[in-house]
Amino acid sequence: MSLTRKILSGIAILITLAFAAFAFAISYNAPCPTVALLPDGAAHMKAATARCYGSPDIIRVEDIAKPVPEADQILIKVHAASVNPLDWRTLRGSPYLLRLGRGMGAPTPEEARLGADFAGTVEAVGANVTKFKPGDAVFGGGGGTLAQYIVKRETGAVVAKPENVTFEQAASVNVGAMTALQALRDHGAVQPGQKVLINGASGGVGTFAVQIAKLLGAEVTAVCSTKNIELVRSLGADHIIDYTQADFAAADARYDVIVDNVANRSLSDLRRVLQPNGRLVIVGGAHGNWIGPFALPLKALILSPFVDQKMGMMIAQSTQADMQYLADLMAAGKLKPVIDRTYPLSEVAESLRYLETGRARGKVVVTVE
Numbered sequence: 001m002s003l004t005r006k007i008l009s010g011i012a013i014l015i016t017l018a019f020a021a022f023a024f025a026i027s028y029n030a031p032c033p034t035v036a037l038l039p040d041g042a043a044h045m046k047a048a049t050a051r052c053y054g055s056p057d058i059i060r061v062e063d064i065a066k067p068v069p070e071a072d073q074i075l076i077k078v079h080a081a082s083v084n085p086l087d088w089r090t091l092r093g094s095p096y097l098l099r100l101g102r103g104m105g106a107p108t109p110e111e112a113r114l115g116a117d118f119a120g121t122v123e124a125v126g127a128n129v130t131k132f133k134p135g136d137a138v139f140g141g142g143g144g145t146l147a148q149y150i151v152k153r154e155t156g157a158v159v160a161k162p163e164n165v166t167f168e169q170a171a172s173v174n175v176g177a178m179t180a181l182q183a184l185r186d187h188g189a190v191q192p193g194q195k196v197l198i199n200g201a202s203g204g205v206g207t208f209a210v211q212i213a214k215l216l217g218a219e220v221t222a223v224c225s226t227k228n229i230e231l232v233r234s235l236g237a238d239h240i241i242d243y244t245q246a247d248f249a250a251a252d253a254r255y256d257v258i259v260d261n262v263a264n265r266s267l268s269d270l271r272r273v274l275q276p277n278g279r280l281v282i283v284g285g286a287h288g289n290w291i292g293p294f295a296l297p298l299k300a301l302i303l304s305p306f307v308d309q310k311m312g313m314m315i316a317q318s319t320q321a322d323m324q325y326l327a328d329l330m331a332a333g334k335l336k337p338v339i340d341r342t343y344p345l346s347e348v349a350e351s352l353r354y355l356e357t358g359r360a361r362g363k364v365v366v367t368v369e
Contacts (some may be wrong), residue, residue: 030105047147053093054351071126078120106360113144119170136163140316141174156345157318162331169337172363179316180208192217200261202228207338210235217232280311338362
């Protein structure tokens, strides 16, 4: 073997070993640590935590330090929160690439809290806060919301709760409605009169997407199972395809915008029913430890430069402006959250087990007292 071949073989072996070491490190699940006790007399609260990666069995509702608001923050007593696919993905650390930001082997202490949606009452405000006062009913989004208390910056994704909306309904809005709004309005650029297909119309994002697409003036086709037909019809869907009886990808209809919440069809199937200059917005993703939910978006990203159809994945960004827009819609009776089940905070693990089955109609909410 020549010297050049020996060098190349050595490099290949090193690359293989490095990849194997990285694969082991990123997929390793460290044991759950013992939680340190709080000092006597310290203000504490209950919060759902996951201090290692795994199934909902690892979730603990434990005592942690009660937060204290800074000068520009508000302290909120949480009455309700909701769970999302994001929670069980981060719980399991799957796909593994998520662990690069959350912690290798186990989440960092800052990433151990669960929850992204909330509704509650302002208990205290920082010295510089002018927009909110104690007693205000509010809702919004943030991290670690499956807890008795959270703090939010005054300028963050938090707004006053409409009086005609319950805390449970308001707690379901941040991830679901924000994703639907930004998928349709911003990424889908939906215009009045356009034909919009929503794949997965009865889920947490889908139930909001049907309503928002109609508010944007679209002709909406909803894809769901037999048991959810009446639900999506009540939300305003113009046409309904029961996926247990018909295949939307085999029909003759073409759509200007497709919002895919479940990623259960191939890219070629979706493109076939998309107008030549249409838009495909991928919201949901398939299960998988490695590429997982990124498989379909990666294919779309690679193909997009070569076709007129615009395709890609989107992740919602919670803003106060969009939260206020959604609040105004609910206050006017134009947007109604759909809640499937509620669980107490002590049963948050069970709420995630149910959500992970994929059978939830609308949102799954956790009540906090």
